[in-house]
Amino acid sequence: MSFTSFDLHPLLLSNIESLGYETPTPIQTQALPPVMDGRDVMGLAQTGTGKTAAFLLPILNRLARRQPPKRRAIKALIVAPTRELAEQINDAARDLGRRTSVRTLTVYGGVGMSPQIQGLRRGVDIVVACPGRLLDHMRQGHVDFSALDTLVLDEADHMFDMGFLPDIRAILEKLPAKRQTLLFSATMPGSIRALADDILTDPVTVRIGTQAPAETVDHAVYPVAPSRKTGLLMELLTQAKTESVIVFTRTKHKAKGLAEMLCKTGCRAACIQGNLSQRQRQAALDGFKAGTYRVLVATDIAARGIDVSKVGHVINFDIPDTPDAYTHRIGRTGRAECQGQAHTLITREDMSMVRAIEHALGKPLPRRELEGFVPTPQEYRDQPTSRPDPRYRPRNGHSPRPANGDGQRRDGGKGRYFGQSRPAGQRPHGARPAPRREAQA
Numbered sequence: 001m002s003f004t005s006f007d008l009h010p011l012l013l014s015n016i017e018s019l020g021y022e023t024p025t026p027i028q029t030q031a032l033p034p035v036m037d038g039r040d041v042m043g044l045a046q047t048g049t050g051k052t053a054a055f056l057l058p059i060l061n062r063l064a065r066r067q068p069p070k071r072r073a074i075k076a077l078i079v080a081p082t083r084e085l086a087e088q089i090n091d092a093a094r095d096l097g098r099r100t101s102v103r104t105l106t107v108y109g110g111v112g113m114s115p116q117i118q119g120l121r122r123g124v125d126i127v128v129a130c131p132g133r134l135l136d137h138m139r140q141g142h143v144d145f146s147a148l149d150t151l152v153l154d155e156a157d158h159m160f161d162m163g164f165l166p167d168i169r170a171i172l173e174k175l176p177a178k179r180q181t182l183l184f185s186a187t188m189p190g191s192i193r194a195l196a197d198d199i200l201t202d203p204v205t206v207r208i209g210t211q212a213p214a215e216t217v218d219h220a221v222y223p224v225a226p227s228r229k230t231g232l233l234m235e236l237l238t239q240a241k242t243e244s245v246i247v248f249t250r251t252k253h254k255a256k257g258l259a260e261m262l263c264k265t266g267c268r269a270a271c272i273q274g275n276l277s278q279r280q281r282q283a284a285l286d287g288f289k290a291g292t293y294r295v296l297v298a299t300d301i302a303a304r305g306i307d308v309s310k311v312g313h314v315i316n317f318d319i320p321d322t323p324d325a326y327t328h329r330i331g332r333t334g335r336a337e338c339q340g341q342a343h344t345l346i347t348r349e350d351m352s353m354v355r356a357i358e359h360a361l362g363k364p365l366p367r368r369e370l371e372g373f374v375p376t377p378q379e380y381r382d383q384p385t386s387r388p389d390p391r392y393r394p395r396n397g398h399s400p401r402p403a404n405g406d407g408q409r410r411d412g413g414k415g416r417y418f419g420q421s422r423p424a425g426q427r428p429h430g431a432r433p434a435p436r437r438e439a440q441a
Contacts, residue, residue, distance in 0.1 A: 006032050008057060009064040015098050025050035027208045032057060034204040035182060042196050043184040045208035046331060051184045052092050055152050060093065062149070063125050064100040072103060072123030073147035079129055079171065081159040083108040083278055084285060089154065090128045102126065109133040110278035117142050131159065131167035138174055145175050156185040156192050157324065165191065172199060186331075187324050216334035219342035220366040221354060225375045226347050229317065230261070232373045236315055236343055237267065237295065243312025244288065247297045248329050250318035258317065259297040269295040300325055316344035319353050323360035343368075348375075 003016050003024060024032065027045040031054040035041050045051055059076045080086045083106075090106045097104075105119045107129035113136070120127075120142050127134075127143070137143045151172075153159070159168060181199050185192055196203065224232050237245060249255045252273040259271035270284035270293040288296040300320065311333045320326045326344075333340025344365075346354055358364050 001029060006036065006057070008061050009100070011064060011098070011100050012057060012060055012096060015096050019095060021053075025054075027051055027206065028054045028057075030206045030208070031055070034206075035180075036061065038180055040181050040200040040203040041183070041206060042200060042203045043182070043206045043208075044186070044188055045184075045206075046186060046327070049208060051154070052089055053096065055154070055182050055184065056089070056093055056096055059126065059150055059152075060097045060100060060102060063102045064097070068101065072125060074124060074127055074143070074145055075147060076126045076150040076152070077129065077145065077148060077175070078126065078152040078154060079131060079134070079159070079168070080154045081130065081162050081164060083110060083130060084272075084281070085155060086128045086130055087282065093126055093128070104128060107133050107137060108278075109136075113137070131164045131171060135167055135170055138171070148176050148179055150180045150182065151175060152182045152184070154184050156183050156195070157187045157189060158328075160189070160191050161324075165195070168195070186328065216338065217330055217340050217342055218334075219330050219344070220368045221344045221346045222368055222370065222373070223375055224345050224347065224373050228373055228375075229345050229347075230258075232345060232370060233258075233315060233317055234265070235370055235373065236313070237262075240313045240341075242294070244291070244310065245295045245313045245315060246311055246332050247295060247315045247317050248320070249297065249299060250321070252299055254318070255297045255299050259295075262295055262297070267295055268293050269297060272296060272298045274299065300329070310338060312340060314340070314342040316342070319344055319346055319350045321353070323357045326357050 001024060003013060003021070006024075008016075027043060027049045031041055031043050031051075035055060035058040041055075043051055043054060055078075063075060078086075078089055080089060086106050086108050090104050093102070093104045103124045104126040105116070105124040105128070107116050107120075107127055109130065109132055113133075116133075116137065120137070134143070153168070159165070181201070181203075183192075183196055183200060183203075222232060222236075233247065247258065249258060252275050255271050255273045256275075259269045262269035270287055272281050272284045276284070284293065284296065287293045314330050314333045316326075316329060320329055330340075330342035330344075333342055354365060
């Protein structure tokens with residue numbers, strides 16, 4: 001099957017050809033016909049399978065075939081969870097809709113509102129927005145959705161993970177009831193199913209494959225002692241040769257420090273994490289796409305917002321917090337039918353999450369070892385576990401509060417000391433001073 005079988009506008013077909021796309025992906029093959037017929041659609045597929053074009057092409061096709069309007073009105077709203085994903089969708093809309101006179105605009109936080117307000121006043125056809133900033137514009141009367149035809153919720157499961165459900169419902173209340181609604185997601189938790197039942201009318205469900213890593217991704221875990229993770233990372237980067245690599249960490253601080261360390265070793269690396277401004281994040285992402293940076297160190301903020309077709313390797317320096325996050329992280333490689341490799345560094349304390357991922361996938365994760373980095377039995381014994389320190393016995397059945405780096409609890413030094421003796425002369429928190437007694441004669 002080719003794209004010509006979908007009765008798309010000639011300009012769209014020309015743009016598809018110029019972008020190098022020859023045949024539609026399975027999600028596009030199944031989703032395009034009902035979406036073009038005006039049906040509500042719920043699309044479930046792995047990341048990197050072409051969901052963006054599956055909802056963009058029908059929208060662009062309708063706009064390209066209309067009569068040029070005297071005054072532009074918003075006809076399509078696409079809601080995405082992150083700024084990076086919003087920009088990715090906007091770029092795809094511009095590439096696919098080149099020479100069709102369709103105008104698009106991104107709306108998200110972290111940047112000034114004035115340029116967005118001016119763009120809305122000039123008139124646009126498609127708005128790609130993140131929920132929080134979109135609500136700000138709606139409450140201030142900057143946006144008019146009275147002519148809206150199509151609503152798309154992209155990466156719906158990720159929006160739920162980020163706590164956007166109240167914002168999504170607030171947005172839905174202000175949109176025309178008569179519209180086409182498209183919901184695309186990589187997974188289908190109960191919360192997504194409940195929302196779909198509320199907002200979709202007689203939907204067509206398109207499900208491609210299972211909720212597991214794409215077959216184009218070769219993924220495995222590498223047992224390692226915590227003190228040797230950095231060395232193993234450097235070895236894996238060496239083996240990757242000149243291919244582009246995304247390294248995922250659990251925290252913003254670690255992402256920043258790891259990127260700085262890689263730069264000092266001569267590696268062309270950049271960092272993308274939540275403490276950076278939108279301009280800094282976009283510059284890092286653009287540099288990675290252009291090949292200026294070979295390695296991109298990122299937190300999970302980038303797990304679903306990076307669409308670079310030729311990422312050769314993904315390295316999980318820290319194991320993700322959920323099985324779904326594992327799928328989305330390693331889905332940054334092996335895209336567009338290219339082959340990719342994903343490596344996850346695991347320590348003893350990560351084994352519970354490894355088992356959770358294996359349970360979700362329905363099969364064990366392949367174990368691999370690199371010579372010189374295999375943990376010794378002593379290193380396994382020395383690794384910390386998730387169990388509470390036996391030296392701290394909680395009182396009244398309460399769990400201990402987490403300790404900070406110097407061994408004290410994060411309550412300003414009050415309460416018991418964790419792994420550290422109490423300073424001389426200081427009584428325990430809550431203890432009453434000893435009564436004064438007169439000297440005996």
